[in-house]
Amino acid sequence: MKNSFVETENYLRFEGALKALDRRGADEARLVVVDGEPGLGKTTALMRWCAQNDAIYVRAKKEWTPAWFMKDLLAAFRIPAPHAFSKGFEIAMNTLMQRRAALSLARRSFLVVIDEADHISRSIDIMESIRDLADVADAPFVLVGMGRIRDNLTRYPQVASRVSQYVRFDKASDADVRALLDGLCEVPVADDLATFIRHATGGYTREIKEAIVNVERFGKRNQNGADNPVTIAAMAGQVLVNDRKTGQAITVPEPR
Template sequence: MRNTFVETSNVKRFLTALSALEQRGAQEACLAVVDGLPGLGKTTTLKHWVAQHGAVYLRAKKEWTPAWFMNELLEELRVNTPPHSFQKKFQKVVQELALRNASAQMARRNFALVIDEADHISKKETILETVRDISDIIELPIILVGMGKVNDHLTRFPQVASRVSQKVRFEKASIDDVRLLIEKRCEVRVATDLASFVLKVSQGYNREVLEAIANIERFGLRMDPGEEGVTMHDMAGMPIVNDRHTNQPILVPELF
């Protein structure tokens, strides 16, 4: 399978929101929330964007404290000898992020701090206030990535929620998204009927779509699909994805 990043409709909405974030009116309103169910491509999208722009990526932990958060951020910023007190850790983080943000602006590229699995911190006022302080002091875009509850949780903290200027919800893939993923990632041609079946059995989850593509490709490379591509008839009786609830394989049905 080709290692190609595909700009699905979710990715396009995310990039549009980032452009709007850069052009925001109130400079302090520089938080963004990216939400959606697991398996829709949020982490893949954010990691790709981080790698492309030299941004900073962290994955929140369930037991994070403000100090643990600062330590992981300093490590990600490659500060080899971090200070001991929380106050000095915070000052060092702000200094390092400000330098990177200024360099990005000089180079005319986007920069942000991305915090994945933000559901773990979306109820923790002390960490959220630390995030808000960092964002306020250097007007740094911070992207909170969660699994559907971050926006709801932030309503408990209006001083934080008021700084969220962009909200992006990742939705299940459409048939156009599935066809695009197949076109860009699969190394064999896939027929229209099989692409539609992939949408049905994947229920629009990117994770399952990619699993189906891998299975189709393995099968297709052993045959000559012809102009139409690999069809449902070709793969009848073959596993295409595992059911995410039972973990049992779903087979391509026989066609009569």
Template structure:
């Protein structure tokens, strides 16, 4: 499978939200929430953006405390954590402020991305620490979750009022699926098979990529026609596994 990053409609909405975040009116309103069901490409998109902008990525843990959060953040910043929480916080602010300033001078976007933010979206102590960091250095912080973050944040108006951008990742469209196949699959795929992948994947990127891998394995062993690997070619073969029951979904015979 080709190792390329594909700009789907979800990615483009995310990029638009980041552009709007940079042009925000109230400087303290620099939180963004990205949510959506698992398997829609959120983590892939955020990790790609982080890698290309030198931003900071953390994955929240269920049992995170504010101190644990500070320790992991300092480790990601390659700084030995001081002993006291006060010094940890001060060092985090210092390091992030420096990197934020450096990125601004280089005209790069910089942010702290916290994935799996559902784990912290009910924890007031951690959220207030996030707000403090964001307020002090006007640092964009992106909270990534699975659909509940915005709802949970309404319990903390001091935090929710600082969310200026909300992006919900939706299921892939047919155009998205065809773009993923065209740009990532090593073999050409016929329109009928691409349409079948869209149908059985239910718009989940994870399943689309699984289908591409199966199509590739088959297509590299044969000589597809001018239209590419078709449903007729793969009739009776497994294309993906059903995410609900784990059963293989087979390509049907084409009448």
């Protein structure tokens, strides 16, 4: 499979939300919530954006405490965490302000992305720390989760009111599947098989990539090229992907 990144509709919506964030009316509205089911490409998309834009990526842990959160945040900046939380907060705040100012001079956005944020969306202490850092350092934070963040934040109006943009990652569209196949698969794939891939995978990016690996293996073995893309008829009876609910293999059907 090609080592490349495909800008799906989900990714473009996320980029659109960041542009809207820059045009926000309230200065304190510095939070963005990105959610959606597992397997829709959220982590891949956000890590890619962070790598390209010198943003900070941190993965929340289920047992995070405010002190552990601060330690991991500072580690993302390659700064050792002091013993006192208050000192760590001061260092993080100053570092965020410096990074934001430097990127602002280059007319680039700065973000802190916290993945798996469902783990912390019920922790008022951590959420308040994030709110304080965002407010004082004028640094936007992106909270990434699996659909529970928005509901959980309703418990904390003082935090929820800071959310400027909500972005939901949806299942891949027909156009997304076609783009993923064209951008990642090392053998050409016919439209009829592309349509079946979307049906068989339910539009989940994780399963689409699994299908691409199997199609690619088949196509290389059978020397499929531009003049003979892999079709349903060619792959009939071959395993395409495993069903995420049952774990059973889904095979390519005989053409009708």
